[in-house]
Amino acid sequence: MQVVTGEEMREMDRHAMDDLGMKEELLMENAGRQAAHALEKKSAPAAGMKTAVLIGKGNNGGDGFVLARVLQEKGWNVDTLLLSDADAFQGAALYHKDLYERCGFTWEYWSEKKSERIRKEYTLIVDAMLGTGVKGELRQPFKEAADVLKKAEGTVAAVDIPSGVPSGEDPVPETAVQADVTITLQCPKISAYLQPASRFYGEVEAVDIGLPGKALRKEREKKQLWTGQDAAGTLERRSGDAHKGDHGRGLLIGGSAAMPGAIQMASKACLYSGAGLLTAAFPSSAAAVPAGAPPEVMMLPLQEENGYFSREVQTDDLSADAYDAVAAGPGMGRGKGAEVLVKQLVEQAEGTLLLDADALYFLPEHIEALQQRRQPVVLTPHPGEMARLAGVSVGEVTQRRFSLSRETAVRYNCCIVLKGPHTLVTMPDGTQTINTTGNEALARGGTGDILTGMILGMILKAQEIQPAVSNAVYLHGLAADLAVQHEFDSYAMASTDIISYLPPAFRSIISSL
Missing domain, CATH: 3.40.50.10260 (YjeF N-terminal domain)
Structure with missing residues (x-):
């Protein structure tokens, strides 16, 4: 609509x-x-x-x-x-x-x-x-x-x-x-x-x-609500004779000694959103990452410095060109190592690139490199992060969500996912979709990391970025709606509870195909 x-x-x-x-x-x-x-x-x-x-x-x-x-x-x-x-x-x-x-x-x-x-x-x-x-x-x-x-x-x-x-x-x-x-x-x-x-x-x-x-x-200026009917009409159909490689190889970069949970949640959400193969890269001292991550995730510990990525880490250490899509940001901090990694990913990473959380902090210095990328880039800011990307106040972001998202998506040559009530997905050509799911249960730490994992899982083999991203946002909100509807109160629940409702969220869409 x-x-x-x-x-x-x-x-x-x-x-x-x-x-x-x-x-x-x-x-x-x-x-x-x-x-x-x-x-x-x-x-x-x-x-x-x-x-x-x-x-x-x-x-x-x-x-x-x-x-x-x-x-x-x-x-x-x-x-x-x-x-x-x-x-x-x-x-x-x-x-x-x-x-x-x-x-x-x-x-x-x-x-x-x-x-x-x-x-x-x-x-x-x-x-x-x-x-x-x-x-x-x-x-x-x-x-x-x-x-x-x-x-x-x-x-x-x-x-x-x-x-x-x-x-x-x-x-x-x-x-x-x-x-x-x-x-x-x-x-x-x-x-x-x-x-x-x-x-x-x-x-x-x-x-x-x-x-x-x-x-x-x-x-x-094309703007439309993204509904269950849209999700059902665009969700990827999976073949009965497919193998794991057909569902995409993803790389998720993040975590730190102080914030290991971010990449754990993102990893699990990615697997529950269709990823065929997933590798998690994290600072080697973040021991809680392998301990808490799903066993299906392959681990790639990297050089660290005081619990964060070392400035010596190179994208060559990641073999980033071996993946269909790369996501970076959850829990990685804003140290020098993170800054180096983000710069190299923007300039060198093959395939689709997804940047969230602390990875977004460094982007205003790399607009020209983003503009020159041929492969899609997805940015997932909350209003505070959007304010830094656009060079405006948080108040202006709240007031001008539509026009500012469009201006920034065109300027950065990226898909912008502006999080919040009615999360807004804006493509570089200015088209926009408005999410119709979600509730106040999403207003807590960790839900953004879950969304990052979901988007990564759904863009791995997507032929078109916009429906894949819009569907991830829709299902993220739908899982929160189902959690509150069937089991939890929005006060008394954790972000990880939302992940447990991803299977019924997907089932409700797939059953309508």
Whole structure:
């Protein structure tokens, strides 16, 4: 499913109307009717149930008139409240206001007296006030209405987007509507996957308003949700006569005397994600690595210095060109040896290269070498690491996840996996996928190491990097979801518990093939 900004959605609408000849009144009818149907499924009217529809003068208000008409035609008790002057309606919104009136339905203006009743008397309050075209703090009477909705006892449902919430990466004003559910039209908006904007949406459901496929393909910057259907459609099919070499030879570099667990977790996750053969390279004094790693992993102890990789270590010691993919970073620290290794891997490693954790620290000095690499590179930063890669603050990373990831992926010529809620995968050509799995259980040390191992396992023999990486991210989150759903509380669990749920996560996808 495509994800867009408000401007991109308006461009699709314009293309459908101006170039393809679709009537705006028809699009608005479809939008309001589909939103009404979605609300009808969620809240079948009970005895005494009252619904209020709050309407502004723009297209969002036109959608609201359609929705109010459809619900009343189905017997709902609906009060329609205008927050704009009736004479201010234009175009398709005016058409549907007039149609609403000609069908025998009435409306009244928003008033202070009415606002007091909305707090307690209405089971459902529909926000169809402003839509995607508004920026900055809300003005009266919309500001007052938003404040009333925050205190309302009933369910607040927004049409397309909560009023005041930006559709893109702009800051969220304090006066924005807080919805319990948002019925978004045709395509979700990117702010639904940004913090703090996503908190204002509540549950998000997208409805098809009938835009032609040709109009949907007008989006210039491709962004899509990555779902179970996408994972099932792209997960590698394995042949019954395959041997271990067919499933890829991987090299995982990391660990230290202080942090042996990182490479242990990454190794196990890699094996559980399809690797045929895996070698773990670590400082020789990190004795806990071979002790805790799965027995299937081949061990490659290397020269060390104070528990970390020695600066004398060379990629020749690794025979890195013998592997289909190499991952480096988990638990390796930021010593001189790690810096030397990362530089040599960027410049010399054959096959796909995956860099995570401390390995990312050294990359800003090697952008030119990354740009010249012909084989794919995958970087997996959390927001703090992304801030260093992009040369910005952590706050800017949080605010500009989409645009900053795209700029950085293009600049570094890499696939960027920006971790966090709705982990974002961005390719060097700017295409992006938004993950739809995961929960707060992933907010603990070690889960990033597990993801590194999973990505390594899934890119070893992948013909295309993007689906392999997106599937690893999806299954990583799905394993956490299954762990919380079936056995653990997100408080009382360890990162390693997630690994034990990788088999059922894969099974759930494979069973749908």
